[in-house]
Amino acid sequence: MSQAKQIAEIILKGFRRHFGLFQAITAKAKQRFELADWRAFQQDSSERISFYDLRFTEAISHLATELPNQCLNEALWQQVKQHYMEFLAFHPQAELAETFYNSVFCQLFERKYFHNQNIFVESTLSKQHLPAPIASVYDSFFPAQDGLKQTIRNIVSGFGFITPFVNLDRDIRLIVKNFMAQSSHGRHPVYQIRFDILKSVFYRNKAAYIVGRAVTPDGQQPFIIPLLHREGAGLYIDTLITDAKQMTIIFGFSRAYFMVETQVPSALVHFLRELLPHKTLAELYASIGLHKQGKTEFYRELLSHLDKSNDQFVAAPGIRGMVMMVFTLPSFPYVFKVIRDKFAPSKPFGRDTVKARYLLVKKHDRVGRMADTLEYSYVALPKNRFSAELLEELQQVIGESLSFEDDLVVIKHLYIERRMIPLNIYLENASTPEKSHIMDDYGQAIKQMIAANIFPGDMLLKNFGVTRHKRVVFYDYDEVQYMLDVNFRSFPKTDNYEDALFAEGTVCAAPGDVFPEQMATFVTPQAEIRELLFSKHPELLDASYWRQKQQNIRDGVVEDIFPYPDAMRFYHQYN
Structure with a gap:
């Protein structure tokens, strides 16, 4: 066997090990759901x-053990890539294996070798050339054969849940009723569905979540059917979701990744894209837990966009951060965040702490309230796409992370997030009803994060963003902690206003002490905004409320946080 082919086989073997373990832990999700073992699910x-980083590190070690140092030459590795491409011709996870190959190569070689002759800058896959047809990932059901209700029963029972339903007949009636009410597709006779x-x-x-579509002469109607497990009672269908906005939110960038088994991810993702056409491949791969593939697809999207646009990177709007320098490309809906060389005195920690806290959020349940981040190393961007003002500022504040190669700006370490409107800027232009809604949602965001054992730390409005769906999402993680690592305290009680002011200024506070009452003045100096927030969420000022949330976490309580409005749930619609 040639050396090039041997290298290709070692890398592919490493990928197979990774994907096998990935699938194995993903397959546990069904049992966790059936047993209502929520803590184990979160741990998995x-x-x-x-998993990905562990496996690709193993592959690097295997290569180092098996091969001599002189194997690191470009001509040899171009042969390696050719052998690898042959192995992937009919591989069901070809695009994932390409990304794994890229990770190995980029770890071994300098950045100047990162081009399509050596790595998969461009994928060999496309929608027209998938390892298996899209139709291979779904089953089709025809109500003309068994009737609408029996067809829905067949769909649900086909997944083989061992936990019985509380009342499946009732749930099916509600599904049919809502399908006919929500969608024009439901008005067709069964032989046209x-x-x-x-x-x-x-x-x-x-x-x-059961995901599918109804196909009729009018076209297609995507839908999602959420199933829940009432402990001690059984399973039940919680609602039917046909609204495109709500489906997009369920697959949103501020939520934890799904656990979903698939042997042909490309076919699954392309089916999802037919249901959610505004979602990118990067977003959909990430949503099903293949976040490394999401990074690969995102980088391709970025390169493609740079090739088709001509605007310049500029500093992101809003108040400058004390830990991150943030810039953006106006025509591209993302922000680029780089850790500053020096932090403000009020930030008594370093670069490693910031990176650890961003990783903490990455691995945690983000409950729809914390933006996902894409983390990259040695990102090269065209120098002529940076405004002169931004480039000067970058050299001043992130010089240690910045270098130049010919006509490229190379950033050593970079986070990328979806761009949102900073909450403080949104409020400047909002109407009174909009302010009321968004501050209510800000309060809900805080409550949902702390219920999930995340204390955001710095709760200033500038650290939160407003999405296009008018949801409040947290995006600044440099002060994030677990709830159980914080000590929530109250100020001494007094009826005298002057004594209260004096007490607040003289109470001794240890590291980790937090006084929720200070939110009243700390979050915003604007009385109108404070009133809108605390009129709906007064408990946020009460230390006992925060301590009770801590106790719930210690007791193993996993609170219900739904990715759709309560009003949509059958429980509320039909009591």
């Missing part, structure tokens, strides 16, 4: 995030 979900249902259930937190 968190551990899975690290087909259901395409993904073979894989999507698991996340305490829910299982």
Whole structure:
């Protein structure tokens, strides 16, 4: 066997080991859901995030053991890539294996070798050239054969849940009723309806999601059916979701990754994209837990966008951060965040702490309130796409992370997030009803994060963003901690205003002490905004409320946080 082919086989063997372990832990999700073992589910979900890095590090070690140092030459590795491409011709996870190859190569070689002759800058896959047809990932059901209700029963029972339903007949009646009420497709006779249902259930937190579409002469109607497990009672269908906005939010960038088994990820993702056309490949790969593939697809999207646009990177709007320098490309809906060389005196920690806290959020349940981040090393961007003002500022504040290669700006370490409107800027231009809604949602965001054992630390409005769906999402993680690492205290009680002011200034506070009452003045100096927030969420000022949330976490309570409005739930619609 040639040396090039041997290297290709070692890398592919490393990928197979990775994907096998990834699938094995993902397959546990069904049992966790059936047993209502929520803590174990969360642990599996968190551990899975690290699988890729562990496996590709193993592959590097294997190569170092098996091969001499002189194997690191470009001509040899171009042969390696050719052999590897031959191995992937009919590989069901070809695009994932390409990314794994890229990771190995980029670890071994300098950045100047990162081009398409050596790595998969461009994928060999496309929608027209997938390892298996899109139709292979779903089953079709025809109500003309068994009737609408029996067809829905067949769909649900086909997933083989061992836990019985509380009342499946009732749930099916509600599904039919809502399908006819929500969608014009429901008005067709059964002989003009087909259901395409993904073979894989999507698991996340305490829910299982059946994803599919109805096909009629009018076209297609995507839908999601959430299933919940009432401990001690059984399973039930919580609602039917046909609204495109709500489906997009369920697959949003601020939520934990789904646990979903798939042998042909490309076919699954392309089916999802037919249902959610505004979602990118990067977002959809990440949503099903393949976040490294999401990074690969995102970088391709960035390169493509740079090639088709001509605007310049500029500093992101808003108040400058004390830990991160943030810039953006106006025509591209993302922000680029780089850790500053020096922090403000009020930030008594270093670069390693910031990176650890961003990783903490990455591995945690983000409950729809914390933006996902894409982390990159040695990112090269065209120098002529940076405004002169931004380039000067970058050299001043992130010089240690910056270098130049010919006509490229190379950034040593970089985070990328979805761009949102900073909450403080949104409020400047909002109407009174908009302010009321968004401050209510800000309060809900705080409550949902702390219920998930995340204390955001710096709760200033500038550290939160408003999405296009008018949801408040946290995006500044340099002060994030676990709730159980914080000591929530109250100020001494007094009826005298002057004594209260004096007490607040003289109470001794240890590291880790937090006084929720200070939120009243700390979050915003604007009385109107404070009133809108605390009129709806007064308990946020009460230390006992925060301590009770800590106790819930210690007791193993996993609270229900739904990715859709309570008003949509059958429980509320039909009591």
